[in-house]
Amino acid sequence: MVTKSGLVMKTARLRSALADIRGSVSYRVHLASIRMKSLCAPRGKKEDFNFDRLLSRLWDNYSTDDHPKDRRMRILRDKRVAGMGVENIRYLTNEMVRRVAQNGVYLEVGTYRGSSLLSAALFNDTTRCIGIDNFSQFNKREKNEYALKRNLAKFGRLRNIEFYNKDYREALRELFEREPHLKVNVYYYDGKHSYRDQLEGLEVMLPHYAERCIILVDDINWPDPERASEDFLRKNPSFRTLLKIKTSATPAPNWWNGFQVIARGI
Ligand SMILES: C[S@@+](CC[C@H](N)C(=O)[O-])C[C@H]1O[C@@H](n2cnc3c(N)ncnc32)[C@H](O)[C@@H]1O
Numbered sequence: 001m002v003t004k005s006g007l008v009m010k011t012a013r014l015r016s017a018l019a020d021i022r023g024s025v026s027y028r029v030h031l032a033s034i035r036m037k038s039l040c041a042p043r044g045k046k047e048d049f050n051f052d053r054l055l056s057r058l059w060d061n062y063s064t065d066d067h068p069k070d071r072r073m074r075i076l077r078d079k080r081v082a083g084m085g086v087e088n089i090r091y092l093t094n095e096m097v098r099r100v101a102q103n104g105v106y107l108e109v110g111t112y113r114g115s116s117l118l119s120a121a122l123f124n125d126t127t128r129c130i131g132i133d134n135f136s137q138f139n140k141r142e143k144n145e146y147a148l149k150r151n152l153a154k155f156g157r158l159r160n161i162e163f164y165n166k167d168y169r170e171a172l173r174e175l176f177e178r179e180p181h182l183k184v185n186v187y188y189y190d191g192k193h194s195y196r197d198q199l200e201g202l203e204v205m206l207p208h209y210a211e212r213c214i215i216l217v218d219d220i221n222w223p224d225p226e227r228a229s230e231d232f233l234r235k236n237p238s239f240r241t242l243l244k245i246k247t248s249a250t251p252a253p254n255w256w257n258g259f260q261v262i263a264r265g266i
Pocket of ligand 1: 137138
């Protein structure tokens, strides 16, 4: 039998549990993703991939501004997720995944402490986001794996992220042996940036890029990554550059150390 005082206590507990849920990040992320859906192109409408026009809609002035009009990726700074990137790059990553990899795959080499992986995964619940890092760089005190896990945990249980602590060549070999038909819609190579590493990092994925795909390339202020991207494009003419921004300072508050977006079928 439920007494009146028992019922009052149960209602109070329920109210407090609901308040907890409302305050939790996952609830907020979900709300934001519902808001984002309302900004998506309606079903069936072809996405606008005149890239210049798209960027001009998303920024007041994309080449100089420090942030886009939509500030959703500020969530990373608010949650103190440090990384080697800036809001413009985080937003563009998020937006490319939203437009090209819904119900598809994002793959990243060089997650470091997770800011770029989170930039893809947040608000993109239907995208499988695969991160790889062997923590061989920028890791003197060997804290990066712990920092990555702690940063991911700040957003509750993100079911769309998987992570491999391995050399990326080995991780990719194992992944595609297990899943030979897996195709990657958005690929972000942010591992070592020597010419050879960079070119290999783009070419190793050639059998696995989806027909319609995006490649994100960081640090193209440096001659080696820039030359590797250009040689990749020369050798693979079905790919083209959608965006290439170099900055005068490194790192710059708007586009860090330069950024390039390469695409095929778009
Ligand atoms: C420039 S940092 C990545 C920064 C990160 N994307 C961000 O935006 O914060 C490069 C990362 O690539 C990783 N890395 C370098 N060589 C690698 C390899 N062969 N396999 C896997 N990860 C590698 C390093 O451990 C390092 O964390």
